[in-house]
Amino acid sequence: MTDRDHGAEEAAARALADGKLILLPTETVYGLGADASNAKAVAAIFEAKGRPRFNPLISHVADAAGAERIALFDDHARKLAEAFWPGPLTLVAPVRDRQAVCDLARAGLDSVAVRVPGHARAREVLDLFGGAVVAPSANRSGRPSPTTFQDAMDETGFAAAEGVDGGPCAVGVESTVVSVLGGKVSLLRPGSVTREELEAVVGPLDAGGEGHRSPGRLTLHYAPDAPVRINVTSLHKGELLLGFGPGVGDARWSLSPTGDLREAAANLFRRLREADREKPAGIAVSPIPKAGLGEAINDRLSRAAGHIG
Numbered sequence: 001m002t003d004r005d006h007g008a009e010e011a012a013a014r015a016l017a018d019g020k021l022i023l024l025p026t027e028t029v030y031g032l033g034a035d036a037s038n039a040k041a042v043a044a045i046f047e048a049k050g051r052p053r054f055n056p057l058i059s060h061v062a063d064a065a066g067a068e069r070i071a072l073f074d075d076h077a078r079k080l081a082e083a084f085w086p087g088p089l090t091l092v093a094p095v096r097d098r099q100a101v102c103d104l105a106r107a108g109l110d111s112v113a114v115r116v117p118g119h120a121r122a123r124e125v126l127d128l129f130g131g132a133v134v135a136p137s138a139n140r141s142g143r144p145s146p147t148t149f150q151d152a153m154d155e156t157g158f159a160a161a162e163g164v165d166g167g168p169c170a171v172g173v174e175s176t177v178v179s180v181l182g183g184k185v186s187l188l189r190p191g192s193v194t195r196e197e198l199e200a201v202v203g204p205l206d207a208g209g210e211g212h213r214s215p216g217r218l219t220l221h222y223a224p225d226a227p228v229r230i231n232v233t234s235l236h237k238g239e240l241l242l243g244f245g246p247g248v249g250d251a252r253w254s255l256s257p258t259g260d261l262r263e264a265a266a267n268l269f270r271r272l273r274e275a276d277r278e279k280p281a282g283i284a285v286s287p288i289p290k291a292g293l294g295e296a297i298n299d300r301l302s303r304a305a306g307h308i309g
């Protein structure tokens, strides 16, 4: 324990227990959090975000033991939890405790999505609260995810009773979502835990599972107001270019001047927001390599550009 004041975490944990919403910092993006067992509080999240009710939420817990209280883990799930938690990996597994994560939070499914976040201050809130906390990205539905406390305040701060400012998010894209159901492991949403890293732990992923998408993957996502074009090598009039790599576009707007994928992920949503404030005719983005973390960055960009599913 440091001598830092833990008042914000304590106030957030109390607000959760009172059925109120909070802004929760995580290493991926800022979340809008609620007690997962409280259907009224969970309904308030869907309301504040304008999120369709068929899109289930991720439950955040303080540790792997907390995850196994709400979900049924097989050997694959345990290995993945062991390898990547705390961290930006969400596991979708059969639900064990239907009260701890209410029906609305699961969109009525028999499975539950669960994660132990890497951000120490998020885990402190979860530890003080004791139960599972649903915390989708704190943006209004369809918009870029907030990666700073101020961006989270601007998006859904109106709905939150308390918030913890945990600084800028280190990862910057949402968690990797993997399903561990029926003995098979499949990638539902790419993230900063890469396909390659997952396969090093559990072997080849089940490609068939990727067809039966996560319900939330069907909606328009991550989009700023300006139209977005991706894989751009020549600009249209009035477009602002988000470059990648040395000498590509204005360094001020680059996702990573050195061509570093981690840096590009951390900058992605912040640059989209900043670019949008300039009210350009459009936002153009340079080609980004597809391998490793590039899979997640390209996934978010193609959805921001309106290529869905």
Ligand code: AMP
Residues within 6 Å of the ligand: 055, 056, 057, 058, 092, 106, 109, 111, 112, 113, 135, 136, 137, 174, 177, 188, 189, 213, 214, 215, 216, 217
């Ligand atoms: P978000 O909260 O916006 O980061 O999105 C959570 C993601 O997890 C969405 O893509 C959901 O569809 C997915 N998800 C949550 N619960 C489940 C579940 N039980 N089965 C499949 N996907 C899920």
Ligand code: MG
Residues within 6 Å of the ligand: 136, 137, 145, 174
């Ligand atoms: Mg989201």
